Amino acid sequence: MSDAHEVATELRVRYAETDAQGIVYYANYFVWFEVARVNYLKALGLNYAELERSGLGFVIAEASCRYHAPAHFDEAIIVKTWVEEVKNRSFSLGYQVVNQDSGQALATGKTVQVFVDASGRPIPIPAQIRDSLTRHKRA
Amino acid sequence: MSDAHEVATELRVRYAETDAQGIVYYANYFVWFEVARVNYLKALGLNYAELERSGLGFVIAEASCRYHAPAHFDEAIIVKTWVEEVKNRSFSLGYQVVNQDSGQALATGKTVQVFVDASGRPIPIPAQIRDSLTRHKRA
Amino acid sequence: MSDAHEVATELRVRYAETDAQGIVYYANYFVWFEVARVNYLKALGLNYAELERSGLGFVIAEASCRYHAPAHFDEAIIVKTWVEEVKNRSFSLGYQVVNQDSGQALATGKTVQVFVDASGRPIPIPAQIRDSLTRHKRA
Amino acid sequence: MSDAHEVATELRVRYAETDAQGIVYYANYFVWFEVARVNYLKALGLNYAELERSGLGFVIAEASCRYHAPAHFDEAIIVKTWVEEVKNRSFSLGYQVVNQDSGQALATGKTVQVFVDASGRPIPIPAQIRDSLTRHKRA
Numbered sequence: 155m156s157d158a159h160e161v162a163t164e165l166r167v168r169y170a171e172t173d174a175q176g177i178v179y180y181a182n183y184f185v186w187f188e189v190a191r192v193n194y195l196k197a198l199g200l201n202y203a204e205l206e207r208s209g210l211g212f213v214i215a216e217a218s219c220r221y222h223a224p225a226h227f228d229e230a231i232i233v234k235t236w237v238e239e240v241k242n243r244s245f246s247l248g249y250q251v252v253n254q255d256s257g258q259a260l261a262t263g264k265t266v267q268v269f270v271d272a273s274g275r276p277i278p279i280p281a282q283i284r285d286s287l288t289r290h291k292r293a
Numbered sequence: 294m295s296d297a298h299e300v301a302t303e304l305r306v307r308y309a310e311t312d313a314q315g316i317v318y319y320a321n322y323f324v325w326f327e328v329a330r331v332n333y334l335k336a337l338g339l340n341y342a343e344l345e346r347s348g349l350g351f352v353i354a355e356a357s358c359r360y361h362a363p364a365h366f367d368e369a370i371i372v373k374t375w376v377e378e379v380k381n382r383s384f385s386l387g388y389q390v391v392n393q394d395s396g397q398a399l400a401t402g403k404t405v406q407v408f409v410d411a412s413g414r415p416i417p418i419p420a421q422i423r424d425s426l427t428r429h430k431r432a
Numbered sequence: 433m434s435d436a437h438e439v440a441t442e443l444r445v446r447y448a449e450t451d452a453q454g455i456v457y458y459a460n461y462f463v464w465f466e467v468a469r470v471n472y473l474k475a476l477g478l479n480y481a482e483l484e485r486s487g488l489g490f491v492i493a494e495a496s497c498r499y500h501a502p503a504h505f506d507e508a509i510i511v512k513t514w515v516e517e518v519k520n521r522s523f524s525l526g527y528q529v530v531n532q533d534s535g536q537a538l539a540t541g542k543t544v545q546v547f548v549d550a551s552g553r554p555i556p557i558p559a560q561i562r563d564s565l566t567r568h569k570r571a
Numbered sequence: 572m573s574d575a576h577e578v579a580t581e582l583r584v585r586y587a588e589t590d591a592q593g594i595v596y597y598a599n600y601f602v603w604f605e606v607a608r609v610n611y612l613k614a615l616g617l618n619y620a621e622l623e624r625s626g627l628g629f630v631i632a633e634a635s636c637r638y639h640a641p642a643h644f645d646e647a648i649i650v651k652t653w654v655e656e657v658k659n660r661s662f663s664l665g666y667q668v669v670n671q672d673s674g675q676a677l678a679t680g681k682t683v684q685v686f687v688d689a690s691g692r693p694i695p696i697p698a699q700i701r702d703s704l705t706r707h708k709r710a
Binding site for chain 2: 446447448463466467470479480481484504505506
């Protein structure tokens with residue numbers, strides 16, 4: 155990820171993601187966070203699918219979102235993602251959801267991931283991954 | 294399942310299941326079919342979670358739905374389920390989605406399931422299960 | 433809701449709610465919170481579907497969840513729900529997700545709701561509803 | 572859409588779309604069909620979001636899918652879409668889901684859409700749209 159400490163993921167709102175209020179259902183922002191998270195890690199050189207095939211992975215320990223303005227069907231969305239904190243067994247990512255056309259911030263969020271082995275037991279973040287996460291932490 | 298050849302599963306429409314048209318999003322009927330399918334098999338004495346733990350399972354080979362009238366948030370729904378056909382390695386279930394208060398038929402559907410082993414390879418339906426499915430086939 | 437200051441909503445984990453880790457996908461806890469929220473308000477005498485038909489409603493301003501242990505397909509789940517705080521235009525609910533069989537706490541969460549009119553503009557919580565929410569606040 | 576009678580939509584499998592079998596949950600193919608449908612219509616010059624804002628829209632009357640091989644997390648997917656049939660008030664689209672890397676066909680599907688006015692009543696397909704759909708029908 156060269157020098158970028160923030161990665162932007164582009165999405166387009168699916169009809170499936172809206173609800174009867176005509177806006178994106180609140181839980182779906184966490185799906186977008188997942189898409190952005192996978193993308194962020196790829197930018198760091200970490201392929202989550204490969205990680206899992208190697209018997210490692212992480213589970214979500216915490217997730218939160220503040221909603222500022224609604225998103226609607228077919229709008230172009232950007233989810234900016236960055237590392238907030240790196241601990242021994244967990245790391246947290248921050249997210250900002252932006253309407254690509256208006257530039258309006260729609261939501262901000264955070265997730266905490268805990269590394270686990272194949273049996274789901276927490277383990278220290280592999281050194282190489284922890285180094286990479288730490289190096290790219292947003293100042 | 295004593296003598297019943299049709300099992301009724303009760304659901305209540307979740308806000309998450311609606312879309313910007315104010316009605317239940319079309320793909321979610323297939324989620325309801327899954328809930329009804331699991332329930333139907335339990336009525337037959339077959340616990341799908343246990344089946345998977347034993348290394349077996351089935352995958353969906355075909356799914357279809359005809360939509361007659363929309364469902365809305367918080368409506369009480371019944372999904373009637375029955376066996377349509379039993380073959381060597383697959384069986385099909387039929388579904389009717391009904392508005393519990395009005396009695397109106399909202400949708401009808403069908404899914405075909407193929408039994409697979411732990412590696413995902415098609416296998417004959419275990420004899421006891423096939424017998425049970427066949428015995429409960431709707432006339 | 434007579435005197436109960438906490439309402440328990442029962443769910444059963446759907447296959448659709450699981451992911452490739454074999455556990456319930458983290459965003460789906462927020463769907464459960466919605467089901468529990470609608471149920472909680474009903475216990476208070478507030479039907480959200482009717483509220484929306486009257487031109488009112490609320491939007492989610494904040495949502496968070498801490499995950500303690502995973503949930504799996506077909507497990508019986510209880511979501512306990514209570515009022516945490518009542519302000520002029522918003523109120524917050526707390527949730528605890530429990531495995532019904534083991535009694536194990538799986539997750540705890542919170543959502544903040546802001547009342548809005550038909551055009552999505554924040555409005556004071558209608559007095560009767562605010563009184564009811566306040567009266568049932570968990571001590 | 573110049574001369575193309577088939578439009579390809581690219582997707583990447585989200586973790587949220589997988590289930591405990593480690594593959595994409597069967598109902599989510601219909602979400603992909605929606606994304607591909609919206610994209611197909613855009614290629615034809617028809618923006619569905621604008622259509623709805625003008626008081627028109629369509630509802631799904633039928634949906635079906637045959638599953639040939641599973642899709643997994645993070646795989647690159649192409650959904651090819653084409654017009655199958657155009658009637659007075661409805662039209663049907665066909666879909667083929669392909670693994671972009673292997674070229675393997677994963678699923679084929681079909682949906683039937685019925686045009687409705689703002690009150691949900693079926694109406695004839697607006698002439699200009701019907702002409703465009705007819706013109707691009709796959710031979």
